Amino acid sequence: MSRLSRRDFVVRSAAGAAALGAGNLLGSGALAAEEGAAMAIARWGGAQPGADGIDAAAVKLTEQAVAGIGGMKRFVGNGDVVWVKPNIAWDRTPELAANTNPDVVATVVRLCLEAGAKTVKVGDHTCNVATATYQSSGIAEAARRAGAEVVHVDPLRFRETAVKGERFDALKLYPEMLECDLLVNVPIVKHHGLATATLCMKNLMGLMDDRRRYHQALPDMLTDLTRFVKPRISILDGVRILTRGGPRGGNPEDVAVKMTVAAGVDVVALDAFGAELMGKKLDEVPSIGKAQAAELGTADYRSLSPREMNVS
């Protein structure tokens, strides 16, 4: 305990600040926050759009999915600082489905601003060189056009943070993301060689530094990380999904167009839905069972009676 005293202090003050922030939110919009479904799934019901139409459809799907859980006002307070956290990991173009769809991200940004956010930051801890990755993913430009502040993660500014998990005491996390009023988790549904699928929980790894060694214990680490971060809203991009060769991909043949966006408050349920979208059984994605056992959510997403919508 004495060894960690300084970190504890830092984290406690951060946690105190966060609690104050949450208190404010409860004071102002708490009642509204309880309304709305826990989960919504928007599927494209119209004709299969062409390559150009996918982008416009992604916008509608995202709008509908968010509306389905009660709209962004449920999560964003007036004057809030919001961090939208897509998956911007790889130096790949949107067609290769290695990063979150830029139109989904841009729509989330716009919805946050419309709901009263003061600042919407968009950024991720990339795997490839950040400047190139932000550019080729199309996210930097789309987010900027939607009014977001595109932020590069500074490798010097990660901070050893006491997460007090089951297996891990401390992880190196990015303070700027944690200290925002709201973190909007916007992952893409992707195949992953080791985790078999990368979804909402895996996307939170973008808050971390020194990630490599945690691949030995991904389910444990993801559970500890999710418990600490407690994402209040996740929007799962299933417009284009990567079915093989993930997480980095690169082969257009490995991409499937699913035209689906799901939103919700329960990351475990969303992950279970994402696994299903990929045609995987739940026990093939070990982090889902692990997180359910840790009571972070339910893998039986149907029990939440999600609002399912056909968008066209």
Add this chain to the structure above:
Amino acid sequence: MSRRRRIVTGARVRRLVQLVFLLVFFGWVLLARPVSPAEPHPWFKLGFLLDPLILIFTWVAAHAVPLVLLFSLVVIGVTLVMGRVFCGWVCPLGTIHDVAGRGFDRLQRNPKRRDRWSRWQLTKYFVLVGFLAMAVFGVHWICVFDPLVLFYRTTTTVLLPGAQWAVEESSTAAFHSDPGTVRDWLMAVTEPVYDFTGDHVFVVKQQAFLGAGLIALVFVVLLVLNAYRRRFWCRYLCPLGALLGVFAWRPLLRRAIDKETCNQCDLCAMRCHGAAAAESGDRWKPSECLGCLNCTESCNRDSSRFHLAWPWRKEPTTESVDLSLRAALGAAVGGLIALPLMRLSPQSRGKRFHPLLIRPPGAREEREFLKRCTSCGLCMKVCPTGGLQPAVSEAGLEGLWTPRLVPRLGYCEYDCTLCSQVCPTEAIRPLGVEEKHQTKIGLAAFDTTRCIPYAYGRECMVCEEHCPVPDKAIYFIEAEVVDRDGMTKTVKQPHVDPDLCIGCGVCENKCPYADRPAIRVSSANETRNPDNQPILPGGDIY
């Protein structure tokens, strides 16, 4: 003592111009950064295009030069008219030596100027001629000591990383300090500095270079030599200065003393940058004159003046440096005798290859590469991952400070071709992205005594995750392992496909081991050296 005080003197104008050029050259180094890997700015290599030494030696050694280097003929043209004004007014290394010299003026009680012409100043011409003879046999090494190259390399690997480290580490320390202590007001100072330098000066993440200490040592030694003679480097050693000195043999712009008014006070000779004055200041060696105008400024009687004269007009006070044909031939023979010294390391004789000498994609076959590479460090500066590092011993003496990829420090980004786009001498050929994807620079191999799924039966697969080849040069096979209690379980064990692996090194870079990675890339299979391709393509696994 009725000296006229003039506000605007030629030497003052020259100092101002020097300062501007120094800032421009520093700005030029800062400009070359991997902001947008797709489009390297053509100005990244601008400074080297001013350099006739690189032009001439590359042409002699490799019998070919990129046409843009012909731009440096402008500098030769200027030298034919005005002498070595490039050295005196433009060269950033020269300006740094001036500044160092002024520093020593204050430190040394009796400044040892010795500003008379010394025959030792011929050294630079002998070195130039000797290396020109070696260049015929493909030795390009003198360009490693070209002043612009020296300046660029030192700034890139020593000065800039040092400054960035100091700024960023100190403000990061403040950022990470305890709240409630001095942190708040400390950060009120450090954060704006950090943000400004991060946005406008350094822009990219910190770089660090192996063996930068040696580069720093060379730089410091050259600076300290100013304590013995001002502008020691420029007078005695600089190969570019020697080259320009040859072209400044009889320039149009000449200096002469008005014998009527001169009282031989020697002030002009004492302040001469190039030690161009022989006798008591009334003679003048244009090949040594840097055009600094200190002589006209210091003269109380206005006796030292520059004028124009046709090249065929000889003037009695204008002297050549007396580089006799015999001495030049001797220097050339000396160069040939020294030639084997350049080829002493085993790799320089072909057939054997250093496993750690992983050249960037597009690098020519080793012999051809060394005929062109100046070790300027531009490729290292633009490498977005910081993986390109100066070779210290891996490429032999001839390949000192030439670029090699150290995957542990930074990998070769799959879609990036920056280093090949910026190379001023095309030692690294310009590659398109498609061609780059097909270019192998090495081959990865697992160390199964360390690799986590092999050695400890646990999951990992970070290397497979990062492998950029669309069909994955790293694949895994599920294998049964037995733990110490005799229980079996399956883990995914990674393998390398030698046909697909391009040696980019991202696997080695991302391997969880922070000391010696469990997958390492060696130069084997590199496209550029057919003799270093042990694995035949397209074979079946046995």
